[in-house]
Amino acid sequence: MILAQRDIYTELLNSQVLKEDIHELLKTYKDAHKDDITLSGNKLDNVNNLLDAVEKNIIPATDLQILIKDSEEFGDQYIYLYEPINKTISQKYNDGNSIIDSIVSQSIKLGFPKLTIKPTKFEWADFRSPYRGVKNTWLLKMYDRKVREIKIDDKYDISKGQRVVTFERTESRLIYLIEWTESEQLEIKISRTSFDSAKSLNESIKLIRNKIYNGGQGINPETEIKYVDLxxxxxxxxxxxxxxxxxxxxxxxxxxxxxxxxxxxxxxxxxxxxxxxxxxxxxxxxxxxxxxxxxxxxxxxxxxxxxxxxxxxxxxxxxxxxxxxxxxxxxxxxxxxxxxxxxxxxxxxx
Structure with missing residues (x-):
């Protein structure tokens, strides 16, 4: 693992994964590697110990990646439920490989999964079918960037007649998921941030629906699906x-x-x-x-x-x-x- 990769994994683990989940993964390998793995310390200590263990081939890199994927895909999100308008559409969606081919180009798919990218704009990130081993299911993942400027200081210099306002630029990696479930529902999932609004959520949904439509080649949200009424x-x-x-x-x-x-x-x-x-x-x-x-x-x-x-x-x-x-x-x-x-x-x- 090169230094740049380690820095990205450190950021992802710190921002996305709970300390108790990192601790639990370390504990799984502790008994067999008591001299190399420690469970004490704060979250950053646990993160560094985990990455050290991955670099020493004590913990497989796939376990690290699964930890991050699970943290992105379960909870801390807005979930919007849709269902196909008829059985023909359901059967169409059951074929995950055909769906992904109609939405994402082969050249982009070759780069999946893009777990460690820091997006500057919308990016296709991953596709899995079947999802978690369940027949006729699939998951399509996208990343995007959300930026907000937060005021942290406001000073007025009387002698100069000047007012200086300082803003801090905050960025978040947004995670968008489209999941076709075993109950034959299409779910749009959007990760939560500390500065969400009804407007930003609506813009995200509109973007996702447009991307999966793909100019009429993919899923048509206007004619193929409807809201699940809860x-x-x-x-x-x-x-x-x-x-x-x-x-x-x-x-x-x-x-x-x-x-x-x-x-x-x-x-x-x-x-x-x-x-x-x-x-x-x-x-x-x-x-x-x-x-x-x-x-x-x-x-x-x-x-x-x-x-x-x-x-x-x-x-x-x-x-x-x-x-x-x-x-x-x-x-x-x-x-x-x-x-x-x-x-x-x-x-x-x-």
């Missing part, structure tokens, strides 16, 4: 929460009445310690909406590790329907098996 899921989670109090807790809900008035009701905290329906007046207000031909169109729910039969390592907050009825937000990075659990539970209420 309204029933949101309302079932709300109505069945007391029967599933060991599985999840409600944190907040957005309600619409019969004349399209809106109200938001939330629990005291967002850690799920106090369930939304645990206080009488909140429960009565929600029931009044539902009994008066109103409905919920967004909910924040906390899936509980204690009720997951060991599938969740910790509690996980999930936001459904905040910006659109086909949207799911998972604000934290999670493991693949935790992501699978959350998505399975959401599907059970759909």
């Amino acid at each position: 309204t029933d899921c949101v309302n079932n989670i709300l109505k069945k929460s007391e029967d599933n109090e060991k599985i999840y807790k409600l944190i907040s809900v957005t309600l619409i009445d019969s004349q399209f008035g809106r109200a938001s009701i939330r629990a005291f905290d967002d850690q799920g310690q106090s369930d939304l329906l645990s206080e009488g007046s909140r429960k009565q207000a929600i029931e009044a909406y539902l009994n008066g031909n109103g409905k919920a169109d967004g909910v924040v729910v906390r899936f509980l590790a204690d009720g997951s039969n060991g599938e969740l390592k910790s509690d996980i907050n999930v936001i459904i329907g905040r910006d659109g009825i086909n949207q799911i937000i998972i604000p934290a990075k999670i493991k693949p098996q935790e992501y699978k659990y959350v998505r399975r539970k959401i599907a059970e209420f759909s």
